Amino acid sequence: MTMMQPTEGELVILQVLWSDGPSTVRAVNERLNAESEREIGYTTTLKLMQLMLSKGLVSRDDSTRTHVYAAELPREKAQQNLLQRFVDSTFGGSAGSLVLRALGEGQTSPEELAAIKQLIKQLENEASND
Amino acid sequence: MTMMQPTEGELVILQVLWSDGPSTVRAVNERLNAESEREIGYTTTLKLMQLMLSKGLVSRDDSTRTHVYAAELPREKAQQNLLQRFVDSTFGGSAGSLVLRALGEGQTSPEELAAIKQLIKQLENEASND
DNA sequence: TTGCATCTACGAATCTTTTCGTATACCTTT
DNA sequence: AAAGGTATACGAAAAGATTCGTAGATGCAA
Numbered sequence: 001m002t003m004m005q006p007t008e009g010e011l012v013i014l015q016v017l018w019s020d021g022p023s024t025v026r027a028v029n030e031r032l033n034a035e036s037e038r039e040i041g042y043t044t045t046l047k048l049m050q051l052m053l054s055k056g057l058v059s060r061d062d063s064t065r066t067h068v069y070a071a072e073l074p075r076e077k078a079q080q081n082l083l084q085r086f087v088d089s090t091f092g093g094s095a096g097s098l099v100l101r102a103l104g105e106g107q108t109s110p111e112e113l114a115a116i117k118q119l120i121k122q123l124e125n126e127a128s129n130d
Numbered sequence: 131m132t133m134m135q136p137t138e139g140e141l142v143i144l145q146v147l148w149s150d151g152p153s154t155v156r157a158v159n160e161r162l163n164a165e166s167e168r169e170i171g172y173t174t175t176l177k178l179m180q181l182m183l184s185k186g187l188v189s190r191d192d193s194t195r196t197h198v199y200a201a202e203l204p205r206e207k208a209q210q211n212l213l214q215r216f217v218d219s220t221f222g223g224s225a226g227s228l229v230l231r232a233l234g235e236g237q238t239s240p241e242e243l244a245a246i247k248q249l250i251k252q253l254e255n256e257a258s259n260d
Numbered sequence: 261t262t263g264c265a266t267c268t269a270c271g272a273a274t275c276t277t278t279t280c281g282t283a284t285a286c287c288t289t290t
Numbered sequence: 291a292a293a294g295g296t297a298t299a300c301g302a303a304a305a306g307a308t309t310c311g312t313a314g315a316t317g318c319a320a
Binding site: 008011012015019076078079080082083084086087089090091092094095096097098099100101102103104105106107108109110112113115116117119120123124127 | 208209216217226227234240245254
């Protein structure tokens with residue numbers, strides 16, 4: 001069950017599929033161009049998505065002429081893998097220092113902070129019960 | 131003051147310089163080969179560090195025949211920039227959800243958890259004083 | 261001093277990722 | 291049925307990152 005990890009460009013496309021659900025190449029391409037200054041050609045997006053298909057990162061419904069692509073790699077799994085890599089490469093393996101820096105940016109909403117507090121409480125309880 | 135961001139390979143070298151301080155190419159190369167199965171040629175490391183010099187990521191003392199390189203991009207700044215990019219690309223911009231997942235991995239020490247709790251407390255106080 | 265080890269510089273091969281041009285097929289509208 | 295718009299497939303260029311071979315300089319040891 002080892003799934004190849006997405007490249008940077010593939011990740012951008014996965015974001016769209018994750019948030020919008022199954023989409024056509026056209027739809028994805030327009031989303032990409034909407035949120036960025038740089039114009040990305042249609043066939044560029046197409047090619048990338050075809051590559052992702054061959055890697056198994058996405059699936060494709062080609063029962064209609066205009067194919068519909070869906071993310072095959074679940075968001076959670078991708079985030080988990082990439083996070084692990086990122087912690088190792090950039091924070092020398094320390095998740096704690098990453099968290100401190102992430103929170104330090106001060107762009108976290110009160111709701112999220114509350115959720116984090118609760119998770120910490122839970123982790124501390126588990127620890128004391130070992 | 132825009133400093134070019136390091137590539138993946140450059141980041142590995144920066145990790146060494148950050149943790150060991152100013153080092154020769156030989157020293158860096160040996161550290162890289164020590165902690166990895168893959169053998170990396172000496173001139174490969176050399177070339178990479180020369181590129182990093184031209185990008186300004188490192189500085190170099192060439193007053194002796196064997197040059198000594200030092201990280202020019204501070205660890206904190208690099209982590210901050212890369213974290214921002216990572217949050218955007220992988221967590222759709224939500225630092226909170228990154229934190230939740232990072233903590234969820236359960237590899238955070240009690241000391242770090244305590245530090246995080248304290249930071250949150252501080253952030254909440256600041257918020258209520260606005 | 262002669263030779264060996266080690267250093268830097270640098271061009272270029274290789275690999276990966278991204279980008280796009282072009283050919284071709286299909287649908288829709290007229 | 292012809293034309294125009296939009297699709298996919300695919301080769302290959304372009305861009306970026308990594309790797310290494312080789313040449314030439316310098317220091318050191320016998």
